[in-house]
Amino acid sequence: MPRSRTPETSTAADTDLVLRSGGRSVGRYVTRPRQDRRLSPRPYLHPVTTRAGTLVTELGPADHPHHLGVGVVVPDVEGHNFWGGRTFVPGRGPTELDNHGVQLHEEFAAHGEGGFEERLSWVADGRELLRERRTAAVVGLGADAWALDFGFALTNATALPLSIGSPATNGRPGAAYGGFFRRAPAEGKAPRVFTAAAEGEGAVHGSCAPWLALASASWTLVFAGATARTREDPWFVRAADYPGVGSSLAHRARLRLAAGGTVERRLVTVVADGRLGTDEAAALMSRALGGVVDA
Template sequence: MTEEPTLRVGDVEVARYVLHPDLDPRHGPRPYLHPVRTLAGTPVTDAFPADHVWHLGASLAVQDVDGTNLWGGRTYVRDIGYTWRDDHGVIAHTGWGDRGPDRLEHELQWRDRDGRVLLTEHRRLGAAPVAPDVWRLDVDYTLTAPVERDVHLGSPATNGRPGGAGYGGFFWRAVADGEPSVFTNDNEGEQAANGSAAPWVAMTGVTPGGGAYTLVFTGLGSGDRWFVRTAMYPGVCVAFAFDHPAVVPAGGDRPGRHAVLVADGTLDRARIAALLDRRDGA
């Protein structure tokens, strides 16, 4: 069995990349980062939680890709609700590009349950130091549609579920003992952050082991929105189809570029702004 790739900042392993998960097809098999840790070693991702077993650390996952569920779990069906269907596909690694201690680059295929390729993807993950207590995860990818057809990306919200359930995209399932706090550059709370197009979203929490952390998410693309949960579970998603379907045109690309600051302790807005300014000026 091949050892799982890792990302490192200097001598510190900050993330492990599960490339070929051996999962029940209903859990949406796909590569995912877990555990992701702060520089002090505090884990900040969760996988296989009892409330949503198909939540897998940090990953790309969409519930409706031309009718294929690549998120896992039940599918939301208009006028019916969540339903178990035989519609689960897989996101599969197909080849490596550049690799190093602080970077992983590879090719993937998004496939339906019969193995038909829905999308191809080029993905690059990177880890970089920002401060003695902060590092940055960079997530860059390009999704490409087949030349012969458009590919539609949807969510429970676009399929009729109310309540701002527009999830699907780059999703981070965090770990927290109790309800974490979430805020943006100018607002606070799940209700304000969910569905917003704020320049960044921060989540602060404490793990069951007592480690305090802050995660700062940036990088919405055109038409993207933040999907945020704190009360039901701790999670943040760059949502591709929050309130209307997205389309990858035939033969065309959908690029994405996100960054997550992973910090020990609880950061306030001023510290976050300073860290983001440092990055933008680098």
């Protein structure tokens, strides 16, 4: 397992970072989370807010204590749980197992109020399984909105092939979560879920829509893949049980990585004040992607 180190270019590598848009604080990145095994400890973004200060992330809610704001989470890396909570076991269902891994912050290659580049180590049973390069950047969209450009690259750090799975690949239909994930606040009424062509959780979940949105009475989140490969991953969406959106690295089959192999993804999330309609959500995402999208 690699030792933690502080880069010469960093003066605050082991402190939380505050992200700002237009001079206003819109997010805090926590590098040293509480070490509770059941949570699969990992760095995360929380609280994240709109430009007006409305909270749009949730931390450790009673319904899912292992949901930690915004981050990268995978429920099955060679049988190790980097998601937190219970593990889906074929024939037994969700089961409490002593199989939790931890994501260790190693260093910031760069950091500031506009974003960061971070190195992490994914460790389970004292062995490093993955190395990660994580990036985040704030994209300004005016007085009422901003966007988070969030990317990650996971590299197999072992000498053998390994695979990434999900409850869906292990036999639980509709539960292909794993990768980028954002937990939003639960309110009295479930948020509206929509894309340019579909409406409702059932129609959007599992789709590969170019973008999707969650809209509450006071905020709207719009999500899109920023690279062609990211846009091939189906969306994981929850609204009725709890509000959350993520990507599906392992939707129908396990994602296999050769020794030294890397999987990369990059997503953009627009964070807007107010309840946006379809045209407004599409227009804001188009503006956000205009500055960050890859071919």
